[in-house]
Amino acid sequence: AGQAEARMALEIAAAGSLHLLLTGPPGAGKSMLASRLPSILPELDDEAATEVTAVRSLETRVGPRRRLIRRPPFEAPHHSTSAAALLGGGSGIPRPGAVSRAHRGVMFLDEAPEFDRGVLDALRQPLETGDVRIDRSSASATYPARFQLVLAANPCPCGRSSGKGEDCRCTPAQRRAYFGKLSGPLLDRVDLRLQVPALSYAELTAGQAGESSAEVARRVAAARGVQTERLRPHGLRTNAELTSSLLSGPLRSPASVTAGLEREMERGALTARGMHRVLRVAWTLADLEARDGPSSDDVDTALHFRASSLS
Structure with missing residues (x-):
């Protein structure tokens, strides 16, 4: 219901494999939009499917695969995720992290300012090069990490500063610190930035469905x-x-x-x-x-x- 501009931004992001930032109050539909992105992406061709399947084959939590993975992967790590879990690591030969599991697919960070700033800035290198190198004392490994990044953020820590913001009790310093987690160099790598407004009662009850x-x-x-x-x-x-x-x-x-x-x-x-x-x-x-x-x-x-x- 509603959010025509946000749906347009999502379509552009899907068409160009571009990075996207959605900001807006809780309940505006940011997470729903992001979770729908894989449904409008085309299936992977043979080369991309082989890459994705090869990365997945290195996971200890999955069994052997008998066919190629054709759907673009979708990774949505929790905001408590460490840099090692995001980029990869482990003892012995380093294992792929979330950025590599999202290769040729989507990495969604909900409530992005809740992530540790160091974790967020660790994304800058794979966003620029499309791969990630992990060095450990016993071995090094380079894994593919060409993914679409989708970030979602509330307008402030309490999420109530949209519109007139009369119910917001956050101080200016709290708001600056909240969005300070999203560094300038990281945001400079995001192609599309959009504010997603709260839906009105009329929009929610109009009964007009959007495109499938x-x-x-x-x-x-x-x-x-x-x-x-x-x-x-x-x-x-x-x-x-x-x-x-x-x-x-x-x-x-x-x-x-x-x-x-x-x-x-x-x-x-x-x-x-x-x-x-x-x-x-x-x-x-x-x-x-x-x-x-x-x-x-x-x-x-x-x-x-x-x-x-x-x-």
Whole structure:
């Protein structure tokens, strides 16, 4: 019910394999949206399914597998999770952690500011490189870790500061400390940021159902197909993997399209990494509409999703 903008952001994230942050009061539907993301993702191709199945085969808690895993994995670790559990470790040969079990799938961190800041910042390296190296005294191992990160957060520790915030009793210092767990370098790696408002009584009781996951999944699959064809010569799969050399070279957009992006860069509102992530979102919007490349409207929409405030 409702949340049209949040559902749109989820579809864009699925289509481009992009990272997403949802902020909003408790009960707004953040966790429900995140848990539905795997249902609109396409099945894994042979290469990705082999990678995912190989990682899963290293788990001691599962038996032997006789067929490839085709559905993208979904990992949702508790906020008490340690860095070792997230990245991997153990005695002897290090075992894969949650980031590797989420390879080619989704990693969902609910109530993200409740996680230890060190644990959250440990995600920065796998988000950038798509793998994780674990060193122990007896052995070292490198595992794949190319996943979609979805973060959900309340607006403050009590969760009541949305809207007028009249019921919130959190101090400004408490709010700063709460969101201080989400460091600037981590947030800079998140492609889409969105505030999810509380649903009104009218929205909840309107009786109008939204689109089914199957309908959205068809559009996502079509967009992924466009990306596969465009990126295959470069050895890439999705827009999330677009490099700066591609975005400034073969896939460079004309100045008339990126004028808004240039303005944001000049006033210091975007880092170089942020600029590239905006372009990845813009390309994904174009792919969902089956267009040859992004328009200025796509760039503006991508900037809108990038500029959502946490406070």
